[in-house]
Amino acid sequence: MKSQVMEMPLKPVIKDAIVDLLYRLADDGLIIGHRNSEWTGLGPMLEEDIAFSSVAQDKMGHALAFYNLLLELGEPDPDTLVYTRTIDQFRCASLVVLECFANDSANGSAMLSNNPTRDRLVAVGDWSQSLVRQFFFSEADAIRFAALSSSTFEPLAQLVRKFRGEIKYHTMHGRAMIKKLAATDDSRARIQAAVDLLWPHALGLFEPTPHDKTLVEAGISPAESVLCESWRSEVEPLLHDAGLQIPAGAKPAYGGRSCKHPAAMKSLLDDMQKVARLDPGAKW
Amino acid sequence: MHVGSVHATDADTAILMAKEQFARRLACVNIWVVPENAITATPYEDADMFEHGTDKSYREAFGCTKRPSGPRRSAMRRKFE
Numbered sequence: 588m589k590s591q592v593m594e595m596p597l598k599p600v601i602k603d604a605i606v607d608l609l610y611r612l613a614d615d616g617l618i619i620g621h622r623n624s625e626w627t628g629l630g631p632m633l634e635e636d637i638a639f640s641s642v643a644q645d646k647m648g649h650a651l652a653f654y655n656l657l658l659e660l661g662e663p664d665p666d667t668l669v670y671t672r673t674i675d676q677f678r679c680a681s682l683v684v685l686e687c688f689a690n691d692s693a694n695g696s697a698m699l700s701n702n703p704t705r706d707r708l709v710a711v712g713d714w715s716q717s718l719v720r721q722f723f724f725s726e727a728d729a730i731r732f733a734a735l736s737s738s739t740f741e742p743l744a745q746l747v748r749k750f751r752g753e754i755k756y757h758t759m760h761g762r763a764m765i766k767k768l769a770a771t772d773d774s775r776a777r778i779q780a781a782v783d784l785l786w787p788h789a790l791g792l793f794e795p796t797p798h799d800k801t802l803v804e805a806g807i808s809p810a811e812s813v814l815c816e817s818w819r820s821e822v823e824p825l826l827h828d829a830g831l832q833i834p835a836g837a838k839p840a841y842g843g844r845s846c847k848h849p850a851a852m853k854s855l856l857d858d859m860q861k862v863a864r865l866d867p868g869a870k871w
Numbered sequence: 872m873h874v875g876s877v878h879a880t881d882a883d884t885a886i887l888m889a890k891e892q893f894a895r896r897l898a899c900v901n902i903w904v905v906p907e908n909a910i911t912a913t914p915y916e917d918a919d920m921f922e923h924g925t926d927k928s929y930r931e932a933f934g935c936t937k938r939p940s941g942p943r944r945s946a947m948r949r950k951f952e
Contacts, residue, residue, distance in 0.1 A: 632878065633878070634878055635888065638891035641895060756890060760887055763887050767884065
């Protein structure tokens with residue numbers, strides 16, 4: 588498909604806002620896809636391992652589509668963006684960056700000396716955190732993409748409409764798993780602990796940006812605060828019905844949209860960019 | 872058509888798992904699940920009753936391919952050449 592984007596005359600202020608929005612969407616998808624793919628082969632059971640890895644692949648696919656849209660708007664190509672950007676150039680929210688380790692994670696094992704991330708996941712990985720994160724994120728995707736599917740920026744609207752079926756599965760998966768796991772005492776305690784830990788970061792998905800006003804006025808995207816309210820009105824009853832408590836008075840974890848990340852972002856990029864850094868510009 | 876088995880605690884979870892085990896590649900519009908204890912099956916020792924004693928490949932539709940008819944086909948060819 589030839590670029591429709593370039594045929595649209597965009598005012599610089601609007602183009603800047605769209606570029607920022609696309610970076611946020613793409614980086615969130617890339618990083619949560621990467622994090623969830625770390626579980627591939629280590630999931631709690633074969634079927635769920637495959638299902639969870641599929642969701643990770645879907646998110647990678649969404650990220651690639653957003654990066655390709657950025658390319659059409661004059662930004663560098665997807666490989667350059669993923670493999671060469673530095674930590675202060677990513678605009679993902681903290682929710683997707685966090686490592687999902689249990690509290691007693693001081694000592695990882697050393698089974699595979701060339702893959703410390705895998706070793707730590709095997710030793711002290713907390714799948715309930717990854718699951719709750721994906722549940723929160725999928726609900727946010729569903730709300731955000733539904734809104735963006737009527738965006739005045741038509742290339743973006745067309746793209747997210749194509750993702751609707753996949754997102755439907757993601758939310759179905761998340762909701763079913765949360766409900767089942769909240770049904771027994773032990774698993775409910777684990778899910779609740781993950782909810783308590785991740786709630787401020789989930790609210791941080793909707794960090795306001797200086798571009799919000801432009802995006803709203805141009806009909807490109809609703810304001811982050813509006814999306815956050817929709818998300819809460821969807822997620823809170825689901826948690827409540829599952830017998831889970833909604834953390835009160837949580838302060839949203841902001842910073843990701845202005846490229847300030849938790850410490851775990853450094854090791855994530857070290858992992859993700861490891862091979863590319865060994866031989867920059869190599870042809871594959 | 873039965874495509875495979877999954878481990879699951881209940882029917883809803885089985886559907887959730889089956890979607891990603893069996894509908895990742897080929898086109899799919901619907902999935903159904905049945906608990907193993909509701910299935911009555913033939914014994915594997917009786918597999919020979921499914922073998923054909925004579926050539927019945929005429930029952931297989933694999934030989935048919937979708938192909939545009941003559942004039943239309945050449946029109947399509949012209950388009951791509």
